[in-house]
Amino acid sequence: MKLYDLELSGNCYKARLFAALAGIKLELVPVDFMAGEHKQAPVIDLNPLGELPVLSDGEVTIRDSQAILVYLASKYADESWYPKAPAEQAEVVQWLSTAANEIQNGPGAARLVDKFGFDLHKESALAVSAKILPILEAQLTAHEWLALGRPTIADCAVMPYVGLSHEGGVSLESYPHIRAWIDRIKALPGFISMPAL
Amino acid sequence: MKLYDLELSGNCYKARLFAALAGIKLELVPVDFMAGEHKQAPVIDLNPLGELPVLSDGEVTIRDSQAILVYLASKYADESWYPKAPAEQAEVVQWLSTAANEIQNGPGAARLVDKFGFDLHKESALAVSAKILPILEAQLTAHEWLALGRPTIADCAVMPYVGLSHEGGVSLESYPHIRAWIDRIKALPGFISMPAL
Numbered sequence: 001m002k003l004y005d006l007e008l009s010g011n012c013y014k015a016r017l018f019a020a021l022a023g024i025k026l027e028l029v030p031v032d033f034m035a036g037e038h039k040q041a042p043v044i045d046l047n048p049l050g051e052l053p054v055l056s057d058g059e060v061t062i063r064d065s066q067a068i069l070v071y072l073a074s075k076y077a078d079e080s081w082y083p084k085a086p087a088e089q090a091e092v093v094q095w096l097s098t099a100a101n102e103i104q105n106g107p108g109a110a111r112l113v114d115k116f117g118f119d120l121h122k123e124s125a126l127a128v129s130a131k132i133l134p135i136l137e138a139q140l141t142a143h144e145w146l147a148l149g150r151p152t153i154a155d156c157a158v159m160p161y162v163g164l165s166h167e168g169g170v171s172l173e174s175y176p177h178i179r180a181w182i183d184r185i186k187a188l189p190g191f192i193s194m195p196a197l
Numbered sequence: 198m199k200l201y202d203l204e205l206s207g208n209c210y211k212a213r214l215f216a217a218l219a220g221i222k223l224e225l226v227p228v229d230f231m232a233g234e235h236k237q238a239p240v241i242d243l244n245p246l247g248e249l250p251v252l253s254d255g256e257v258t259i260r261d262s263q264a265i266l267v268y269l270a271s272k273y274a275d276e277s278w279y280p281k282a283p284a285e286q287a288e289v290v291q292w293l294s295t296a297a298n299e300i301q302n303g304p305g306a307a308r309l310v311d312k313f314g315f316d317l318h319k320e321s322a323l324a325v326s327a328k329i330l331p332i333l334e335a336q337l338t339a340h341e342w343l344a345l346g347r348p349t350i351a352d353c354a355v356m357p358y359v360g361l362s363h364e365g366g367v368s369l370e371s372y373p374h375i376r377a378w379i380d381r382i383k384a385l386p387g388f389i390s391m392p393a394l
Contacts, residue, residue: 096290120321
């Protein structure tokens with residue numbers, strides 16, 4: 001099973017992190033982002049959005065980091081990470097949407113501007129960050145984990161760009177419960193890190 | 198089962214549309230958005246993001262339109278809308294992320310600016326729209342439906358803000374396959390519409 005991967009991508013790291021925590025073996029295929037390899041074959045044929053990561057498992061190709069977590073968890077991990085029961089699964093999916101929307105477009109986008117020079121609207125990214133981080137802080141003040149009272153793929157989807165937010169000029173100083181949650185994730189058996197985290 | 202609802206919200210319409218297509222009965226609780234009721238109890242207690250829709254089903258509360266689709270489909274609909282098999286489910290989830298990210302922040306955000314006067318960066322919304330619509334068009338040129346060759350919750354999640362894009366100054370004129378797909382959805386048994394669609 002191949003993961004088309006970029007070491008500095010928080011989206012790729014979501015998949016690497018979850019695979020490590022759940023003991024799933026991935027063959028990493030590094031893609032030279034700076035050389036634009038993600039806009040060329042074979043990546044562009046696997047993912048028309050031209051984005052990383054892409055997972056290739058035999059005949060199955062999955063783009064989008066959240067969908068990759070869903071696939072890996074439901075196919076290869078025990079059900080605690082992503083349960084099948086409707087209410088429990090939906091509780092996790094809520095946070096997958098938050099990861100795809102506010103986290104990606106808040107701290108994730110701010111980092112793309114500062115670290116990689118992307119032409120995105122930095123003010124909007126900071127505004128989205130300022131909206132979502134207090135909500136995360138409140139959730140993690142009342143709960144140790146984002147969903148279900150235990151580690152799930154929700155934590156793997158949301159944490160990376162939150163943990164990297166300093167690279168986009170977003171500080172976690174006033175969010176002690178977010179910082180404690182990141183530390184709890186870092187203490188999970190099998191945890192692997194990424195640069196700057 | 199209650200849906201805290203705003204008639205003009207494409208996110209609320211996703212839930213109303215899917216429930217209608219799948220024959221699921223929802224009690225609609227209209228929320229006065231202009232009066233800020235979504236920022237007050239009971240909505241804010243059900244969804245700390247202060248956004249609509251929110252689904253309340255007995256003890257279960259779900260925020261986020263994508264998560265609501267997952268819940269309704271996996272609890273109350275036949276499996277064709279949202280299959281449990283990992284590869285099939287992940288194929289659908291890819292498009293749920295696209296709905297939460299590019300569709301929400303592209304045509305969805307452009308409409309929020311033009312129709313409701315939201316202080317969002319219109320240029321960014323137009324840029325995201327210009328990126329994602331050709332990808333949708335290509336997908337719908339090769340396939341009748343977004344995922345699995347049949348209607349799924351992916352179509353219900355992505356279509357509303359695409360179908361409303363003219364309200365944000367985004368034209369579908371150069372996307373004939375997107376328009377044909379919207380017409381296919383409109384022809385599904387049980388289909389209900391919303392204003393301006």
